Amino acid sequence: MRVIYLGTPRFAVPTLEAIVSAGHDVVTVVTQPDRPRGRGQTVTFSPVKDCALAHQLPVFQPERIRRREAVEVLAAQRADIMVVVGYGQILPQALIDAAPLGIVNVHASLLPRLRGAAPIQWAIARGDRVTGVTTMQVNAGLDTGDILLQAATDIGPEETSLDVGERLSHLGAALLLRTLEGLAAHAIDPQPQDDALATLAPLLRKQDGIIQWNQPAQAIHDVVRGLQPWPGAHTAFRGQPLRVWRSRPARVATDLAPGTLVIDSGLFAATGQGQLLELLEVQAEGRKRVSGADFAHGQHLSHNEQLGRTEISGPEIA
Structure with missing residues (x-):
């Protein structure tokens, strides 16, 4: 032909x-x-x-x-x-x-x-x-x-x-x-x-990558996996952008508010439905990608610090 x-x-x-x-x-x-x-x-x-x-x-x-x-x-x-x-x-x-x-x-x-x-x-x-x-x-x-x-x-x-x-x-x-x-x-x-x-898969926008911490851990993990390489899954830490490159839902329950950081064997964030999401790899603005554990150590994190604002509108997850 x-x-x-x-x-x-x-x-x-x-x-x-x-x-x-x-x-x-x-x-x-x-x-x-x-x-x-x-x-x-x-x-x-x-x-x-x-x-x-x-x-x-x-x-x-x-x-x-x-x-x-x-x-x-x-x-x-x-x-x-x-x-x-x-x-x-x-x-x-x-x-x-x-x-x-x-x-x-x-x-x-x-x-x-x-x-x-x-x-x-x-x-x-x-x-x-x-x-x-x-x-x-x-x-x-x-x-x-x-x-x-x-x-x-x-x-x-x-x-x-x-x-x-x-x-x-x-x-x-x-x-x-x-x-x-x-x-x-x-x-x-x-x-x-x-x-x-029919369903739609519209052109991606920067705001589609904003993490909604009040969503379940698996739903956020899917956004982290799906929106690579751009716009990426991102949130705010101490008022500055933080990108989450890799994550993993944890089989641990919590009563902490969504977006609350937890330091254990690694770095975790509380999500909706009383769940935790492990943040395996993150990147602060202008910095290199690092493991969640290294990020926690380098930032001298304490328990109960907050990520992002859960009311920000992000991607449709349903």
Whole structure:
């Protein structure tokens, strides 16, 4: 097949690699424009552009893909199909109509659950035990197109969004190849999504990472695991930001107010429902990541110091 590939992040690289390895003719790779990043504002390529250049594939980087000129450039490639994985711009209907087999998206959830920009993070932050990938036909809606194929995977109790994302990127690559084969053979019957079962996974915001200490320990632990690497789970300690990198629910009851620190064999914080959460690794603003025990020692913590403000609105955990 003649394929136009649209993608930007690291998650999209395995699928591009798989398409190339399978022998498909990738006529153009579309990715976001180069941007200055980091403290030095060094101009860097997207992971997908790096991959495309390594395979000597043509790269197209329009500022806005909805512009007529961009659509005309891609339509002139006469691709059989387009594949999009985390591209980062909304695709116009004119582009959706430009290839005979349309545009296929690899989405990192079991649609119609978790439509939106951050399905991996929200799956974990909301305590899901199973997630997966879906190939779907792109339409004008937000992840509302017909489902082609799906593949599920369990979420381990200690896995982070980085762990699950890496696995899903390869699961999605394999599923996309099966999808291309099935479409070529007219062997896939697209299934409409049931909108009544849809949930959303919106773009993450800084405030989504604010820890609500009045939530149960497991719910907070899920937020710690899910919202990595950004925005991260964070709270306030002595009026300054404190990030929690790793945690573990403790099988110990307490009658302390949520957010109260407890020093025992490690560093713990009281949560809702009379539970404790062990803070395994934390990071104060401008400091390195350290174990909870080392943080307690370095800060000369005393019992009953408080973290955060439990009334601050944070992520939906239910």
